[in-house]
Amino acid sequence: MKGIAYFSGPLAGIGLMSSMLRHGKLDEAESVVETLRLLGVEDFVPNSKCKTIVDIGCGPGALTLTFAGLLKAKEVIAVDGSRDMLDFTEKLFHDFRMKYNFGCSLKTIISNLEHDPIAVESSIANAAFCMATTLYMKYLDNLISEVARILRPRGYLYIDAIVHELASTEPILNPIDDVECFFHSKKTIEYAMAENGFEILSVGVTEGVRLRQSTTSALLKDQKYVIRKK
Numbered sequence: 001m002k003g004i005a006y007f008s009g010p011l012a013g014i015g016l017m018s019s020m021l022r023h024g025k026l027d028e029a030e031s032v033v034e035t036l037r038l039l040g041v042e043d044f045v046p047n048s049k050c051k052t053i054v055d056i057g058c059g060p061g062a063l064t065l066t067f068a069g070l071l072k073a074k075e076v077i078a079v080d081g082s083r084d085m086l087d088f089t090e091k092l093f094h095d096f097r098m099k100y101n102f103g104c105s106l107k108t109i110i111s112n113l114e115h116d117p118i119a120v121e122s123s124i125a126n127a128a129f130c131m132a133t134t135l136y137m138k139y140l141d142n143l144i145s146e147v148a149r150i151l152r153p154r155g156y157l158y159i160d161a162i163v164h165e166l167a168s169t170e171p172i173l174n175p176i177d178d179v180e181c182f183f184h185s186k187k188t189i190e191y192a193m194a195e196n197g198f199e200i201l202s203v204g205v206t207e208g209v210r211l212r213q214s215t216t217s218a219l220l221k222d223q224k225y226v227i228r229k230k
Contacts, residue, residue: 198228
């Protein structure tokens with residue numbers, strides 16, 4: 001795909017991005033974009049009209065930067081509940097911009113995604129990403145409604161969510177990053193989407209996801225949703 005040639009050379013020069021390559025994260029981002037291309041989602045195709053993207057729960061910004069490059073975005077809005085994560089994202093974009101004359105602008109916003117409005121205007125983004133964000137949230141209503149507000153009409157949302165057949169509001173400890181996690185059911189996530197005016201275009205499923213050795217691991221699934229705002 002076009003985005004690979006555009007982005008693979010510069011990526012190898014940044015420490016964090018090199019780590020991401022070793023762990024397959026670039027392949028993950030490319031597979032997201034390729035899925036969207038196959039669906040005919042023109043706003044996601046490199047060199048298209050995808051001017052503004054929002055990464056909700058951006059973490060340290062590795063996938064944020066990858067999506068920005070692959071999609072040729074003009075502006076990225078990165079949102080997270082941690083100031084430290086946003087600082088990582090800002091440094092990553094700054095280093096990449098200085099070294100490779102990367103032209104995409106960045107705006108970072110700290111927000112409690114479970115309860116607070118996200119401090120951006122309505123109908124600003126062509127596309128939004130929520131990569132495992134739901135895993136760290138007990139309640140999803142505010143998250144989904146805010147994404148719906150931020151997206152332009154017929155804008156697209158990509159959600160990568162770990163779901164459990166038996167959803168529970170009781171947290172478990174994720175041994176990968178030592179943070180409490182919440183598993184939502186497929187029904188809960190899809191209901192929230194429908195309530196906020198989204199239509200599901202595609203669902204990809206990976207069965208039997210393991211966050212730790214557990215007799216319930218077979219009940220975990222990695223659901224990848226491509227969703228469009230009506």
